[in-house]
Structures are given as C-alpha cells and as structure tokens.
Amino acid sequence: MTAQYLSFGVLALVTLWSAYKVVTARLITHAALWMALSFTSVSGIFLMLQQEFIAALQVLIYAGAITTMIIFAIMLSSIREIRVEPQQQTFGQRIRASGLLAVVVGLVFAAFMTYVYYVSEIPKEAVPDPGLLTVRQVGATLFTRFTVPFEVASILLLLAMIGAIILTAKETE
C-alpha cells in the first residue's frame, strides 16, 4: 500500500508542478512541453486506477495530439516568447496578480469538485472491480446511449475543421 501511496504522491506532485510551470514558463514552447508532462503524469494516475484504456487515450489525445497541435501552432506563428516589460510590473505586483487569479480559479474548481462529489451519483467508495471500463463497453455505450451527443460532437469538430481551413485559405489568397 505504501508503494501505491508513494507513487501516487510522486505522480500528483509531478502533475501539479508541471501544471504550475505551464503557467509560469516564459518560453511558450517550454509551457507546451510542461503540459505534455502534466498530461503524462495524469495518465499515470489513471494507470494506477487500472484504467488502462483511459490512460492510453489520455496519452494519445492529450500528450500526443493536443500537445503536437499546440507545438505546431507555436512553430507556425511568430510568438516565441512571452515578455513582460519589467518597468510595468514589479515582482510583488506580479505575484499578487497571478495569486489572485490562482485563488479564483482554485475556488471555482474546488466548488465544482465538491458539487460533483456530494451531489452527483458517482459512487463515493472505491469500486470493487476497477476493470469495468473496457473498450467494448465504451464503444457500446458510445453507439447506444450516447449516440446523439457523439454525433453532435463529431459534427462540431467537422465544423471547426472546415472553419480552420477556410480561415487559412483566405490568408493565402
């Protein structure tokens, strides 16, 4: 059990620390890479819960695809570095500004999680057999109970894709 706690602790710390670095990194490429690390350690936590499918998807979609997309956006645009003019803000001001934001975001998130924990139907105790969520079940659920949301999401993504193509096509004209 201690080994599990230990590895959870390490993963959680890595997740949080890299998430913090995403916000504070000055080079935008570094931020993207920290984000990939953060996603990876989240998938580690999923693995600890024996949810291999979710863990693999987390890596595939977030650490893989999303990070790559962001990296691509960075490389194609000319934003390389976020500079803060030194005379505009003192160190204290910066800490206060970012601290306030962090507190607000944290509170909102905490409220949301509390709501989810106490109000929703999610079982509060550990599920006895965690190997529940197999690929087969996910697939079956997606194509029966959640068909409409699934299709709507697909159409939304398609629209976004077409929109992006139109935007870039205009630029090259």
Add this chain to the structure above:
Amino acid sequence: MSLADLWAQHWFRAFVTGSLVLVFALGNFYITLWLERKESAWIQNRLGPMRAGPQGLLQVLADLFKLLQKEDIVPRNVDRILFLIAPFVAHIPALLIFLVVPFGPNLVVADYDIGIIMIAAVTSYAVIATFIAGWGSNNKYSLLGAMRGAAQMISYEVTLVMSVIGVAMMAGSLKLSDIVLAQAERGVLGWYLFPQFIGFIVYLIASLAELNRAPFDLMEAESELVAGYHTEYSGFRFAIFLLVEYVHMIAWSAIAATLFLGGWVGPTPADIPVIGPRLFGWMTGPVWDNIWGFCWFLFKTYLLIFIVIWIRWTFPRVRIDQLMDLGWKFLLPVSLFNIFLTGVMKYGWNVLAESGSPLRWLFWLWR
C-alpha cells in the same frame, strides 16, 4: 527468499522483463544495423563493412565505441536542458512498444487489453522528442526538420491506426495475443495479410512514414536539411538517436509481423508429416512452443525489416506536400474503405455461412 517468491513480486518481474526487452531491443539493433549496411552494400554493388570481424560483424561495435569516445559537444546557444534530454525522451516510445508485443505463446511483458491503442499512444511521444531535439538545437535546419517531423507523424499516425482497425475487427480484440491466437486457429491463409491486404499495404507505407525511413525520411533529408533535427548532435547522443531509429524500425516490423503475418505462429519440426512426430516429438511442450514461436516471430520480423531496408535503398525521397497528399488524400480514404470492406465481408460471411449458399466462399477469407 526463493526465486519463485521473488518472481511473485511485481517489481522484480517488471525489472527482469524490462531488462529482457532492453536486451532484445539492443541485440536486434545491432543485427539490424549490420543488416542495413550489408544489404545496402549488396544492392549497390559494394561489399559493405568487411574488416572488423568476419563479414564486418564487429563494425557496428567499433562504430558505437567510436561514438562513445567522442566529445559530448553542447553548442553554446542551445536550449540546454531540452537539448540534453531529447535523446532520452526519444527512446521511451521505441522501447515501450515492445511491452505489448507477444514474442511467443507466453512471452509477453504486459498483455494489455488495449494493445493497439497503447502502441498508438506511446508513439505520440516520438513527435515530442523530435520537437524537443529540433527546438532545443536552436538551429534553423533542425527546426525545419522538427516541423516536418511533427506534421508527418501526426498525419500518418491517423492512417496507421486506421489501417490496423481492420485487424482488430477481424480478431474482435485489441489485445495483441488475442489477435495472434485468432490467426493461429486458421492456418496460413488465415493470416490477416490476406483478408487485410489493403490494410497491410497501408500499414507498411504509413509505418515507413512514421519511422522516417526513406522514401519518407524528410526530417533528416541530408540533401535539404543536412541532418534534420539531429544536426547539432554528436557523440553518444547521436548514437542514441541512431539506436532509437533502428529500435523503432524493429518495433514496427514486429507489430506488423504480429498483426498481419501471424506473429509467433508457425509450423514446428514436429509438424512435419510422417517423420516429424517420431524424430522431433520430444521438441514439444510449453518451453519448446515458446522457443519455436520466438524463432518464427524473429523470422517474420526480419523479413519485414529486410523489405523496409530494401525500400530505403531503392526509392527517391518524396516531397513534404506530396507526403501529405499521399497520407490524407490517398492512404486515409483507402484505409477507411478497408474498414468498410472488412465490415461488409464479415457480415456477408456471417449471413451466408448459415444459409450454406455457395456464394459464401467469396467471403471465406473474412470468415
């Protein structure tokens, strides 16, 4: 604590199997590198390495020692940390793939239910490693190489996954050992190479692109980008990139052998009619099964590696936009069609097999 007790421990098993995978990967890296040099020499009317050891077998060792002796140069203006860790990030995906590959009937490190998805997931780190190397080098050629690499890999990963979905449909599972067993039941014609021929071709092309092997080695196209993302690397960091490239090649060939060529399935000497059981009957049992299985697996893997090397030394390199066109406009639709076809054919067999109509033999391959 006895060995059996130790084996029961999770960490011990992980350590031992992980080390074995590493040994397998490194050993085959050595052989593949030698094979590439010999095969290319054979194609090009040369002899290849001949001096170090018989047939130049020790040449790779000599080269690796040479690279290890080199000064570890870190250029002044690089992004130091990223530059230093890039080679190590690069080899995570290459080695992780071997975790799910069944080397024999019982020889698999972690038999995940989600084998194929797991492979697709870990390979996405290869893009990140490329980017880290290209960005960290602070060199225009490296950055261009990394950009090409990122574009190429995300495009072809989609195609790659699509091309193996047909296999998953045939086997009804994403688990690699299940896929091998499903092929084992049905003899040589049951290998998914035949019903999934389109998928196999698409996989072969897409994996070449994913591997950055010629004719898709755009991100290290030496005539355009010098050496692409590893232009600035030297010494053992360069050696690690080399290692990763070849381990990746072995890994993708191993997966292709597993998915399309029946993996470890193959006849053993005991299967020879008449004399087989009498002469080689003692070569049966679980241990021997694993040994034969491993041999067949290696044979099929090297067959594919041979083809991949052959392709490299035959074709010119394609251009980046042609590569994208090929991937998105040709290979992806074809692999989607393959999924459709597989579904139709499977359904057709299911319907017709019950009715006993002679038409069912049309669908026999997809049974």
Add this chain to the structure above:
Amino acid sequence: MEQTRELLINMGPQHPSTHGVLRVLLKLDGETITWAEPDIGYLHRCFEKLSESKTYPQVIPYTDRTDYLSAITNEHAFCLAVEKLMGIEVPERAEYIRVMMAELQRICSHLLGLGAMALDLGAVTGFLYAWRDREKIYSLFERITGGRMLYNYLRIGGVRNDLPEGIIGTPRDGRDKADKTIWGFINYFESYVLPEWDDLLTNNRIFQWRTQGVAPLPSEVAIAYGASGPVLRASGVKWDLRKNVPYSIYDRFEFDIPVGKENGDCFDRWVVRVEEMRQSARIVKQALQWLAENPGDYIAPKLPRVLKPPKGEVYIRYEGSRGEVGVHLVSDGSANPYKVKWRSPCFTHLQLLPVLAPGHKLADMIAIIGSIDIVLGEVDR
C-alpha cells in the same frame, strides 16, 4: 492576425547538396522559397589570368580543371581555338579519337550529373550505380591517357598518343569486357545501364513526382538568360552546336538532338540528359567503326617547338557536356596568350536559379540545382 515570418537560410558553402562550394541564400515562407540568391567565388583559381603567363600547350592542363568532370571537352575546345588561330590541319585519325573521347566524356559527365541529382533526391543507389559505370569509363581513359580524371591528352594539332593495343575491341564484346574495351563498354551501356536508369529512376513514380512540373523554364526565358546545352534543349529549343554550328568532324556523324517540351521542367532536363547519353553512345560506335577500319599512326602534325600564333583573336563555340563552352583567345604574336576568356555554361545556368527557385519548396531546390547540373570549378574558374 500574426504574419508568418520569413526564414533566411544559408545553404552552403558547406552543405551536402550544393555540388561543391556553392552558397545559396534562401528566404523561406514555411517551406516555400520566396527568394534565392547564389553566392559564388569560393573556388576561384584565376584560370584566365594564369593562362596569360603560360605558353599555349601549357594552358591545356589548366582547361582540364575548369569543368573537371568533363576535361576532354575543355581541352578540345581550347585546342580548336588555337588550331583555328594558327590554321593547323588536324589528322583525321586524331579527329576521330578526339570525338570519341569527347563523347565518352559526355556520357561520363552526364552519368555523374544524373547520379548526383538522384542522390540529392534521396536515391542513393542511383548515385552509386552511376559511379560504378563511370569507373569503367575511367579505367578505359586511364589506359588511353594515363590519367583518370584530368588527362592532358589532347595536343594542339592532334592527340598525345594513339589508342593502346586492343582497347577498341569488337562489336561483340559484352558486359564482361565493359572495363576493358570501348566496344564492351558501349554495348554494356546500351543494353544494361540505360534500361537500368529507366527502371530505377526515370519511370519511378516518386521520382516523377519530384521532378515533373518542378521549375519549368519557358524557352524564351532560357534563351534570354543565355542557357545552352541540355538545359536549353530541355526547354524545347532544338539547338546543338554539334549540328547547328558543326566543328571538328561532327558533320560526319549521325545522331539526333533530344529536346524537351515547351516548358521544360526538371524531368525534361533529366530525360534530355539520358537521351544525350544514348546519342553519344551512337556517335562513339560510329567513331569506333571508322577507327577500326582505318588503322594508322599519324595522330599529330609536326609543329614548331614554341608555338607563336599570329596576331589576332578567335572565338570558338563548343558543345560541352553542360552547354556551350566558349573560348575567346587573343594573341599578340608571342608564345603566351594575351587573353583567354572562358565562357562557362555553368556560370550562365547558375544565374537561372533566382528565376527558377521562387515559389517552389525547399526540397525542390535540390532538384533544381541537380537538374541544371553545375560544376563549381567551372562557375568560378
């Protein structure tokens, strides 16, 4: 919206694909070239000035070193100029040997040009096949001239020595004699090498993708820029100095001029070169026939020890391997040339680069440089 930034990139002088020490400055928008500028002069060796302090025969080895991949044709051009200036009659046998050597050299030079282009496009094997066959020509040349690359074989008025015993061979010589007799090489080349090039590259889909439609050069532009040789012919202009302004004894040979289409692209330039090798092989065969039928040992006329051409100037246009080689020779009556001006086709062709490259991808740059087939030794002289 953020504007995408242009990337200034320096290709060369130490770059794997710039064929020697060429530096090309490129501006890239993504991977598309918007501007290209060749920067030359890294291989300047003062050939023209150096020649002024040499006697006429002493210049010949220097001409070898301008376009070092096509040495015989340069020697030939210079010798023709001096001979025209002095009015020297060249023995018939020497003429045939010269033409045969020049055409073999053309095959050799095209082989390397095509091989290097293939290499740059990623087909390493094509390059090594080119070297394999070049090696055979070189071993033949080594037996004839004593040198493998820079021969100093032609003399003003003739050639240095006759062909060695048995090098011509018989028309029945096959592949096994490819590096022993010229007939053996030609037969091997026609029956084995050319089909191999077609199989490996010309008919290869990927190769066609990479070259067809890349860097089209309209014939007017080609003429306006003074392009010549294969580059001009690939743009559909039927212009070959061997036919149009015959020199030496080229009017006695039967051969065709391969031309490309109106808007010659990299693929046309490739095909024209492959075809030219075939035509060169035809010329060599005719020369071999004549040489076998007319044995003799009169290969150079008796000339004074110190050559002092009369005052005057002369211009010779010569169809070199890469295009029109022009020799402008001015004599003041002394033993040293007053001025040697060398018009090099590569120098002219390199000026096409800023015209051809913009709008294409970085990867096409390689195909373009490969297809105009420059030799930096000749560009810089």
